Every structure is written in structure tokens, then in C-alpha cells.
Amino acid sequence: MDTLLPKLQKLTQNLWWTWKPEVRTIFRDLDLDLYHLVHQNPMSVLKQITPEQLESRAADVDIPARVDRALRQLQEYLTPVTTWGLIHAGAMRSRPVAYFCMEFGIHESLPIYSGGLGILAGDHLKAASDLGIPLVGVGLLYHEGYTSQVLNGEFWQQDVVEPFDIADLPLVPAVGRHGEPIKVSVELPGRIVQASVLEVQVGRIRLILLDTRVKQNDPKDVALAARLYGGDQRMRIEQELLLGVGGVRALRALGISASVFHLNEGHSAFALLERARHRIQSDGMDPHLALQEVASATVFTTHTPVDAGHDRFPADLAAEHLRPLAEGLKLPLDEVMGLGRVNPHDHGSPFLPTVLALKLSRRANGVSALHGVVSRKMWNHLYPGLREDAVPIGHVTNGVHLPTWLATEMNHLYESHLGVHYQDALTRPDTWAKIVNVSSAEIWETKQVLKARTIRFVRQRCASMRTRLVLPEVEPAPLDPDALTIGFARRFVPYKRPDLLFSDLERLDRLVNHPERPVNLIFSGRAHPADSTGKGLIQKVANILEDPRFRYRIVFIENYNIHVGRMLYQGIDAWLNNPQRPLEACGTSGMKVVLNGGLHISVRDGWWAESYDGENGFAIGTGETHANQATQDERDAEELFRVLEEEVVPLYYENRNAAGVPRCWVDRVKHSIRTLGWRFNADRMVQDYVHHLYVPASTSSSCQMPPA
Missing domain, CATH: 3.40.50.2000 (Glycogen Phosphorylase B;)
Structure with a gap:
């Protein structure tokens, strides 16, 4: 029995269990009430169950044999002889897809999601894992999660913050070549914000999450990534800079050279400017060629057919925050601002990350056939001279991760x-x-x-x-x-x-x-x-x-x-x-x-x-x-x-x-x-991304952008 607890703990260290009901059942059978009390989180169950109860329940429901079988299955899953991805996406094994998203819905015990966008991102990672697609996820760790919904006596929604204990999650600090914890820094107006880099394994996929709880940060910057979609527009643009710029820098610090950037919604669009900035600073590229190179290797998925659903940052707020990137890009600030304006010459108009993503991506898609039609109509004005049906926004219809x-x-x-x-x-x-x-x-x-x-x-x-x-x-x-x-x-x-x-x-x-x-x-x-x-x-x-x-x-x-x-x-x-x-x-x-x-x-x-x-x-x-x-x-x-x-x-x-x-x-x-x-199903969805978007983007060397 002394070896059972370490084996159970090992089983919790990969979120593979989130789509394996036979594994979740092991922890549920240890203590059903406790399992539900801790939001179905196996790590929390193991922290709170008593040794006596563990020994008693293990004997009653044959836990040791079930754990051994689960660990064997996990090992076989992580070391496959072949996968669909090895055959169809093998060229990306050394340079994977970097999948950016503001939220990831993997499991209810990791509350860094709010709804459909995050659930879709979680299903995408899981299907990519099952198929063996070379992909790494990039997001933010919201240490206060999202919110829990409680109705009051008038049936009005109350939004309750429920911070979670990072020790109850299989998050590990990312380390550099010499074992040192990795941190990244992002320039924001009047200060530099730092973030530690954490990792969690989602089957075969690495999910990288940035955490602003760093002692060098001011308390307001620790709070910057406390909650998903929290705060005002200033906090929102700063969260998006942290995700995009910080995410790219985290990949670099980890030695991950991505062949394709897949932006799941416009929240992470600043990643494209940071990618181009690095090419200019490190390799001496011409700024406009660097932007074109980035566009040729970018896939952008839009999920929002409602115009009001796209972020719009006031011109002065955007300019204040984009100045360091413009300097790194060696471009006038107004030109960089123009990349995010519907009309680049309307200097007072708001800055839209969605527009930036569309202008700096060679391949864009909606998430259903009808949504593709709606998106082409919605953004037709970004492509003057093109008929609506020729606007380069296609579609990959979503699917769900069946397991x-x-x-x-x-x-x-x-x-x-x-x-x-x-x-x-x-x-x-x-x-x-x-x-x-x-x-x-x-x-x-x-x-x-x-x-x-x-x-x-x-x-x-x-x-x-x-x-x-x-x-x-x-x-x-x-x-x-x-x-x-x-x-x-x-x-x-x-x-x-x-x-x-x-x-x-x-x-x-x-x-x-x-x-x-x-x-x-x-x-x-x-x-x-x-x-x-x-x-x-x-x-x-x-x-x-x-x-x-x-x-x-x-x-x-x-x-x-x-x-x-x-x-x-x-x-x-x-x-x-x-x-x-x-x-x-x-x-x-x-x-x-x-x-x-x-x-x-x-x-x-x-x-x-x-x-x-x-x-x-x-x-x-x-x-x-x-x-x-x-x-x-x-x-x-x-x-x-x-x-x-x-x-x-x-x-x-x-x-x-x-x-x-x-x-x-x-x-x-x-x-x-x-x-x-x-x-x-999500297998078909991810296969479509591989065939129609990832593989072409990973080998593309040219792009056609709407004028900036």
C-alpha cells in the first residue's frame, strides 16, 4: 500500500485522465462526496483523503490493479508506435504549431475558461493529442479563475470569485537549459511586467501558461492576469499583450521554434507583431518582409459574427501600448496602428486586434460554413477590389472531443x-x-x-x-x-x-x-x-x-x-x-x-x-x-x-x-x-486544420495581405 499513493499521484500529473472515465472513476471510488466537493479534481482528493480511508477503499474496490492498468495505458499512449499525425504532419515534428488562446476549457478543476471558446480550445488540444499532432498550447494562468455563478433572492446573477490552489493542479515550472525557472518580461506603459512560465501536460500536448504572481511585480501587475476577462479596456489590452508578446517569448525561452502560429480569436494578435519584431532584431530582416513572412505562417480563426463582440481599443490607449513594439519593428507607430484599423488612414479610429490578425495572417477561417459566409461579408471592406466571395476567409466547422x-x-x-x-x-x-x-x-x-x-x-x-x-x-x-x-x-x-x-x-x-x-x-x-x-x-x-x-x-x-x-x-x-x-x-x-x-x-x-x-x-x-x-x-x-x-x-x-x-x-x-x-467530432476538425491550413502554412513562403 506504500507504493499506491505515489502511483495515484503519478496518474494525476497528466490531464489525460480528464477524458478517461475509467481513470476518473478510480478517484471517485475513493470518496464520492469528497470527489464532488473538490470539483472532481483527483489531486485534491489525494491531498484530503486519510491514509486509513485510502487503504480501506483501495481494498474494497480493487484500486491497485486499476491504477497499474491505467499507468500502463498512459505509458502506451505517450509512446505510440505511430499516429495519424506522424503520417500526415510529420514535417512539423521539429517545428510544431503554436496554438494561442485566451482561455482553455480542459476540465472544471482548472477554471481558466468561461464558455464556448475555451471549451473548443480544450477539445482542440485533446484531439491533437489523440492524433499525435505536433502542437503546443499557449495561454494565461488566471489564479482567481473566472467566476462561479450564484443567483440571489431576486434571481440576479452574482459573480463569485473562487481562487484555486495551484498546488491542486499538475502545473510545473518551466525550466531552461540549465534547470533555471523561466520568466518572461513584457513592456507595458511605464513599466515592465514579468511572468513565470508554467506547463501542464494534456496527453501528448504541452500547454504553456503565463503567471504574473512574480515577486518583482507590482500588486496591480500581479492582478493583471488574476481573472479571465476582468477589468476595464486598459486591463484587457494589457492581458492581450501579455498573452501575445509574453507567449512568443516563452516559446523562445523554451527553445520551441514554431512553424505555424494558430490564433484562436483575435485576443492573441499581438503575438504576430512580436514574432516579426524578433526576426527584425535577431536576423536583420526588412520590417515589411518580416511581417509578410509572419503572415504566411499564421492561421487565424475567428469565432465572432457579432460586430460588438470584437475588441475595440481607443486610438490613444492602443498607441500608448504599441509604442515599444513599433520601435522594435523599426516602423512608425502610426503604420503599426494602421495594421489594426479598419481604415488605416483614419488616425482617430479604434484599434481592433481582429483586424490586426486578419491583416497579418495568410489563412483565416470561420467555424462553420455559414459563419465563413458571414465573416467574408463582415470583413469584405478590408480587401478592396475583391468580391465578397473572394475574401480569403474560409471555414473549418468545429467538432467536439468525443471521449x-x-x-x-x-x-x-x-x-x-x-x-x-x-x-x-x-x-x-x-x-x-x-x-x-x-x-x-x-x-x-x-x-x-x-x-x-x-x-x-x-x-x-x-x-x-x-x-x-x-x-x-x-x-x-x-x-x-x-x-x-x-x-x-x-x-x-x-x-x-x-x-x-x-x-x-x-x-x-x-x-x-x-x-x-x-x-x-x-x-x-x-x-x-x-x-x-x-x-x-x-x-x-x-x-x-x-x-x-x-x-x-x-x-x-x-x-x-x-x-x-x-x-x-x-x-x-x-x-x-x-x-x-x-x-x-x-x-x-x-x-x-x-x-x-x-x-x-x-x-x-x-x-x-x-x-x-x-x-x-x-x-x-x-x-x-x-x-x-x-x-x-x-x-x-x-x-x-x-x-x-x-x-x-x-x-x-x-x-x-x-x-x-x-x-x-x-x-x-x-x-x-x-x-x-x-x-x-474534433478529430475531423483537427485533421481539416492540418490538411488545409497547418501543412500549407508551415511550408508557405509568400503571402497576400490586404493593404495596411
Whole structure:
């Protein structure tokens, strides 16, 4: 038993366990209550469990043998004979892709993410690891994390800061050639800020994180990277400089010579100026040639079709912060400023990192086919003389990392019928075609197990919130386990229209309380801490749910995060998405639901615009939009109710066999998995990046930039 604890500790040192449910189960079985109390963090479990309890539980649930098996599997994973990346991206092994992002959603115990962008980045790293892609992630360590969401007595979102202990994470200081801890410095107005460089292993991938908790820093600079998306515009631009400039310098200090920079959103655009600055200072390159060289080796992914979602820094603020970079680039400050202006000659206009990234990247993409169209239209004015369809912004549709989001029970079902090695061939249509041969009863029974678990979880969370708010207990417990259960969870902003179903409360009452065909609705989501409009939407939804008509049928779950999302995606019957088209760039939550045997109900926006075939889910509307948004909202609300009343609900309740299995519903589930599973997984997404963007960028020597 003396050797068990070191083995368990070794198992926690690589975040590979975050997508290995059989490994997570080892720590859960040590102490279930403690496991949930510490946000499913294995390192915290080992720190807090007593030696006596460890010895007792280890004997009860056969921990030693399971740990040995997990360590063997990890070693085999880290030392493969071959990988997809070795064959298709071998040229980048000595010069990997550097993947910059403001946030990374790896696991709920590492709270350096806020939402979809971070979750996508986490899935990208995990898929790159599985495929063996030479890639290193670059981000910031927010030692106060993001925020936890708590509703007060008026159902107004409170944003609670919950600092985490770095000792509870497998972060290690990066060291130089002689074993010295690596630090980088970044010039900011009137001072130099330092950051230590930490590393965490995500499978085969190194994730580098910069930490400003350095004793040489002023307290305000220690606070610079305390919280994700915190502070005002000055703090925001300084965070982005820290990420971009500091991230490039960290790579250099680690001896990592990246062939490609992949910027996941514009927050890290300053990395491109720092990369060019280094070439000029170290190799004597002409400034304009250096910028062109950088552009030729840069991939930029934009995620934001909403104009207001792109950072805009006032001209004087940007100039103040860009002066050191301009001097290093040996270019006039105004010329460097022009790289981030929509109109480079409008000297008083704001500076946009997104514009800088577009001008200094040879290859840019949206995250769905429709988003590519929207982005080309949105940024057409940066490319004078080009038709809209010729604007050099393509698309790579997002996908989700299946092992992270898939329920263990669904994985067992897939292994039984698609083959035990089906995860090695996720992108092949023939892998998923075998789902048609699975009996409807087996799929239905599996889904009922998952649904029961989800409803238990939701009831517990609801009861806990009501107890804290001193609200009357709901008896009987909300949500009928036999009722059709639909989920809606995402960031609460007006364009996502979380309140669309509440436009007609009488009709909603008839829908959810139908005596023979009831419907459960589960809502979750949060607003940005500074977004009072989004918080108002949460309050509106939560207040309506106190109406006696809806108290047993509709619930709201606090603190939407990776854990809550996983519980919802795996157990609900259908997923609802009703944004204003075309403002949903992609939307990956529905993909996670489909892979877990649920159906997607959505406006034809984001990924659904390119994937709905009439039988693999449900569509709200035709995709055509009215010029007046209020009119469109009315149309979409009417169409949403119609789809639910005439298509979704009947399909779920009708045509049931003697065992109660809704045959037509399950047939649609099978068709959904067959047609969508192979396309909307992160393996396919990363493979697309490799083939269409990484490999060309790694070997490119020319570029065509819009004029600066």
C-alpha cells in the first residue's frame, strides 16, 4: 500500500485522465462526496483523503490493479508506435504549431475558461493529442479563475470569485537549459511586467501558461492576469499583450521554434507583431518582409459574427501600448496602428486586434460554413477590389472531443456494435453506419439510464439552490422522468434568445403540462459578469419558473460549467438552440447531445445550417430571415411552438411498441448518429486544420495581405 499513493499521484500529473472515465472513476471510488466537493479534481482528493480511508477503499474496490492498468495505458499512449499525425504532419515534428488562446476549457478543476471558446480550445488540444499532432498550447494562468455563478433572492446573477490552489493542479515550472525557472518580461506603459512560465501536460500536448504572481511585480501587475476577462479596456489590452508578446517569448525561452502560429480569436494578435519584431532584431530582416513572412505562417480563426463582440481599443490607449513594439519593428507607430484599423488612414479610429490578425495572417477561417459566409461579408471592406466571395476567409466547422463528452454507457454501446477500436476511426462514415444494426430497445434502455441520472442531478441542484435562497421546497420533485426532456444551456445574451419560448405563456403551459404528453425543460447558462442585459434574461427566465404552472416542469440550473454541461448533454432527450440567424458562429453543445443519443432542435444557423437533412433532428424555420428582427422573433417563436407540438412531441410519444420504446424516435436518433457522428467530432476538425491550413502554412513562403 506504500507504493499506491505515489502511483495515484503519478496518474494525476497528466490531464489525460480528464477524458478517461475509467481513470476518473478510480478517484471517485475513493470518496464520492469528497470527489464532488473538490470539483472532481483527483489531486485534491489525494491531498484530503486519510491514509486509513485510502487503504480501506483501495481494498474494497480493487484500486491497485486499476491504477497499474491505467499507468500502463498512459505509458502506451505517450509512446505510440505511430499516429495519424506522424503520417500526415510529420514535417512539423521539429517545428510544431503554436496554438494561442485566451482561455482553455480542459476540465472544471482548472477554471481558466468561461464558455464556448475555451471549451473548443480544450477539445482542440485533446484531439491533437489523440492524433499525435505536433502542437503546443499557449495561454494565461488566471489564479482567481473566472467566476462561479450564484443567483440571489431576486434571481440576479452574482459573480463569485473562487481562487484555486495551484498546488491542486499538475502545473510545473518551466525550466531552461540549465534547470533555471523561466520568466518572461513584457513592456507595458511605464513599466515592465514579468511572468513565470508554467506547463501542464494534456496527453501528448504541452500547454504553456503565463503567471504574473512574480515577486518583482507590482500588486496591480500581479492582478493583471488574476481573472479571465476582468477589468476595464486598459486591463484587457494589457492581458492581450501579455498573452501575445509574453507567449512568443516563452516559446523562445523554451527553445520551441514554431512553424505555424494558430490564433484562436483575435485576443492573441499581438503575438504576430512580436514574432516579426524578433526576426527584425535577431536576423536583420526588412520590417515589411518580416511581417509578410509572419503572415504566411499564421492561421487565424475567428469565432465572432457579432460586430460588438470584437475588441475595440481607443486610438490613444492602443498607441500608448504599441509604442515599444513599433520601435522594435523599426516602423512608425502610426503604420503599426494602421495594421489594426479598419481604415488605416483614419488616425482617430479604434484599434481592433481582429483586424490586426486578419491583416497579418495568410489563412483565416470561420467555424462553420455559414459563419465563413458571414465573416467574408463582415470583413469584405478590408480587401478592396475583391468580391465578397473572394475574401480569403474560409471555414473549418468545429467538432467536439468525443471521449470528453461521451457517457460511459454510450461508449460501451458503441464499442459493442461499432467495434472496440471505433474511436481510432471516428472520421469514417462506415464506422458510424453500423449504428443502424443496434436494436432500438438497447439504445432506448441506455438512454433511460442516462436520463435518470441527469434528472437526479438536476433535482439535487435545484433543491440546493432553493434551500440556500430559503424558497419553498417543490413537492413532488420537479421533472417527470417519463416525460420528454429538452435542454437549453449556453451563454445568456439577447441574440441567443433564451426567452423565446416564454413569448406565449399560455401556449407554453399547454405544451409542458399536456396530460398525456408532458414536456420537461431544463435551462442553464450564465451572463458575462459585466452584462446586465444577459443577467436580466436569467432573472426573467427564473422568475417565470416560479409560476405554479411551470414549477414542476421547468427548472434553471446555476453555474453552468463543464461538469453541468456534461451531465445535461448525456441525459436529455433533445437539445434546443434558437439564436437569431446568422449570429451563432457554430454552437457545439448540440453535437455533444447527438453523440449521446439525443436529438437537436435548432434554427438553421451555425453547424445546423450545413448538417440538417430533414430526418436527423428538427429545424426551426427555413433559414430565410425577415428584415425586421422583431417580426423574425415572432415568426421563430411561432415556428418553434409548431415544431415542438407537431413534430417533436408526437414523435417521442407515438408509435411505441409493447415494451414502450418509441420506434420512430429511436430510428431518428440512429439516423442522427449515423449522419452526424463522423463529421462533427474534433478529430475531423483537427485533421481539416492540418490538411488545409497547418501543412500549407508551415511550408508557405509568400503571402497576400490586404493593404495596411
